[in-house]
Amino acid sequence: MLSSTIEIVTIGNELLIGKIVNTNAQWLSKQITNIGGRITRITTIADDVEEIASVLKEAISRGSNFVITIGGLGPTFDDKTLTGIAKAINVELELNDEALRMVKEKYSDYSDEGHSSRKELTPHRIKMAKIPKGAEPIFNPEGTAPGVLFRTRETRIIALPGVPSEMKAIFKDSVKKMIRKAVGKMLFFESTLEVKEIPEPDLAPLIDRTMKDNPLVYIKSHPKGGETKSKIQLHISITSSDSKEAKKRLVKTIIEISELIQEKGGKIRKIQR
């Protein structure tokens, strides 16, 4: 069961001080999981060139197939992602013609909206077209700062902006197909059950046994409102290239665990396909 390993790096002090919840990482993880990619790590760091460079070097040394950064691509002084990438891979930033064309086109669109200063290519705007030497800009359908792709020997580094609508748009428009191609035919299937009237420690041996009988299936229990409150969600999942076989295995697993739980006096209910 081979699969592409993918790391997400979210960049921004606002995440480290707990000002915002990292919904970007959750959205992207879900999207990538659904097309069969495997997220192995999500790291959140500050807007700091050294930190960005060292996290990227670590991810490359782990041999991850993709590292996707989110945040820090805009025009302000604290948008440091591209400098961090350049440092990690030991190249310079340079003005990229295609990226500059993308930025220019956006500002000529905006100039129609009436605000004359929006037309000018100020140094802060040009900053968004300075990308690591050897990298390619990725078209941003929703905003100004292009995404960036840099290929190292094993790892593709992809930089996306932190504004959710822009991150999502670039992902859907370009990044999704790159990952889908690398992943091949892998697909992710899941099901969630709600279990009542059996505490988690009593459920644990039943999960162990069912997973032993169904080696490709992963089962995880999530107590809701405390381990002893007797309401537990069971998340059952499988990643496979064979959709029919995967569904069959999922159903077999659900039947087995349900029977074991009912034998112990527990109640079970499917809450999501």
Next chain:
Amino acid sequence: MLSSTIEIVTIGNELLIGKIVNTNAQWLSKQITNIGGRITRITTIADDVEEIASVLKEAISRGSNFVITIGGLGPTFDDKTLTGIAKAINVELELNDEALRMVKEKYSDYSDEGHSSRKELTPHRIKMAKIPKGAEPIFNPEGTAPGVLFRTRETRIIALPGVPSEMKAIFKDSVKKMIRKAVGKMLFFESTLEVKEIPEPDLAPLIDRTMKDNPLVYIKSHPKGGETKSKIQLHISITSSDSKEAKKRLVKTIIEISELIQEKGGKIRKIQR
């Protein structure tokens, strides 16, 4: 401006597949920031002993003062945090008398609730009292699995359960005062402004200038709904041991940036103290 550096490690496949949003990390970051601690990194990894051990070793080698893990302390096979910690610091897991007493007391409480099987100390229940040799259990006011504290020479490793109510209860009850003591008198102050009718690239040089004039204050801009939509949140913050001085600096910064923005035709509004 010294401050304790703190890393958070959230453990759980459910986070990597995007099934849930990492609200635990956000809650804990906010709490720690508010008492003056500095979160330097948040890492999310799978329920995997090798991964847990290697992330902890990395954090220790960075000299972080605290590493707080969230998740993986319960009774099931996929609760692997303590095994991961033991591996990282090269000790064995052993049955801890105080931890066992904590677990036993919980189950004798629950036995009053009428379900007789709840009284028994099954192997899955005893598992929660097996902690790394040399570690101390931390009382869990909300659930069964105790938290765990292990002191290395520079780094204190603290393991908290992933159930939000239990994680929060142990933090408030025990961990908060440990961090407060390490941090000393440091406090965090912040203010948020909403800026309209000025695009982010035009705002960037104004932020640069204000930060140069107010070196201890940090300003970050967050475009809302796209860089060109002209609605931007400015988050202004300072960490200091001197509450009066910090507030003065914050107010001075707000006045300076507001004046600069209004000169450029932008509109500004304070939305949070």
